[in-house]
Amino acid sequence: MAKTLTRADLSEAVYRAVGLSRNESADLVESILQHISNAVVAGETVKISSFGTFSVREKGARMGRNPKTGEEVPIEPRRVLVFRPSHILKDKINGA
Amino acid sequence: MIKSELIQKLADENPHLFQRDVERIVAAVFDEIADALSRGDRVELRGFGAFSVKQRDARVGRNPRTGESVDVPEKRAPFFKTGKDLRDRMNG
Numbered sequence: 001m002a003k004t005l006t007r008a009d010l011s012e013a014v015y016r017a018v019g020l021s022r023n024e025s026a027d028l029v030e031s032i033l034q035h036i037s038n039a040v041v042a043g044e045t046v047k048i049s050s051f052g053t054f055s056v057r058e059k060g061a062r063m064g065r066n067p068k069t070g071e072e073v074p075i076e077p078r079r080v081l082v083f084r085p086s087h088i089l090k091d092k093i094n095g096a
Numbered sequence: 097m098i099k100s101e102l103i104q105k106l107a108d109e110n111p112h113l114f115q116r117d118v119e120r121i122v123a124a125v126f127d128e129i130a131d132a133l134s135r136g137d138r139v140e141l142r143g144f145g146a147f148s149v150k151q152r153d154a155r156v157g158r159n160p161r162t163g164e165s166v167d168v169p170e171k172r173a174p175f176f177k178t179g180k181d182l183r184d185r186m187n188g
Contacts, residue, residue, distance in 0.1 A: 005132045005139045010125050017124035018117045028106065028121050033144045035105050039097040041185045047098045051126045052174070056186070079186045081145070083176030092134050093149060093172050 040081055052085040133174050143181035150175045 007029055014025040036054065039046050046054040057080050064075040085093075099122065107118045129139050133149050140146040154170040178186075 003132075003135075003137045005128070005137055007141060009132075009139075010128050010141075013124045013128035014121050017120045018113075025121075028110070029125060031106055031109065032102065032122065032125055033141060035097070035102055037144060037182050037185065040182070041188075044097055046102075048102070048126055049099050051099075051130065052176075054176075081176075081178040081182065081186060083145075083147075083174075085174040089130055089133070089174055092130055093174055095134070 043079075048086075050086055050088045052083055052089055055082050055084065056080070057082050136172075141179065143179045145179040145182060146177050148175050148177070149173070 007026065010029045011022065011026040014020065014028055015022050018025075020028070036046050040054055040056055043056050045056070048054075059078050059080055061077045062075050064073050065071065066073055103115070103118050103122050106122070107113065107115050110118065113121075129147055132139050133147060136149055138146060138148045149172050152171050152173055155168050157166050157168040158164065159166055
């Protein structure tokens with residue numbers, strides 16, 4: 001049965017890897033996520049070798065449709081985050 | 097930003113840690129996510145996003161250069177969905 005991991009599991013992994021307190025391990029996980037978030041918010045690409053790349057894509061304005069009412073609604077131009085997994089990660093997931 | 101720059105930022109904020117420990121910490125986080133995905137588990141990081149695995153069925157593809165048909169076997173692909181807070185911050 002597939003499980004869902006959370007920040008707590010990542011903190012536990014940090015705790016096991018280095019001899020820090022659980023609190024400090026949790027803070028470091030949070031710092032990592034904050035640094036990645038801040039970079040993408042600034043429009044930067046974040047490249048984690050052997051894991052993958054987070055990049056920002058600009059989407060233009062377009063007309064959308066409310067699928068329930070069929071009504072046309074404008075969709076504003078926006079920025080979306082795209083994660084492109086590395087080959088190493090893809091191979092690992094496919095048991096290579 | 098690349099991984100070594102991320103490590104440097106964390107090292108600067110945590111002068112009491114050895115550089116090699118910061119490297120281990122960053123590796124532990126990404127390895128834990130990769131290991132979870134390879135078991136078919138999800139990783140949900142509220143506010144940031146969620147990593148999951150999608151099943152791709154086998155299909156007949158085509159070599160775009162030669163037009164030749166090729167069998168593409170079924171495979172699993174990692175997928176990331178951006179969390180609401182981060183999506184909002186990007187468009188704030």
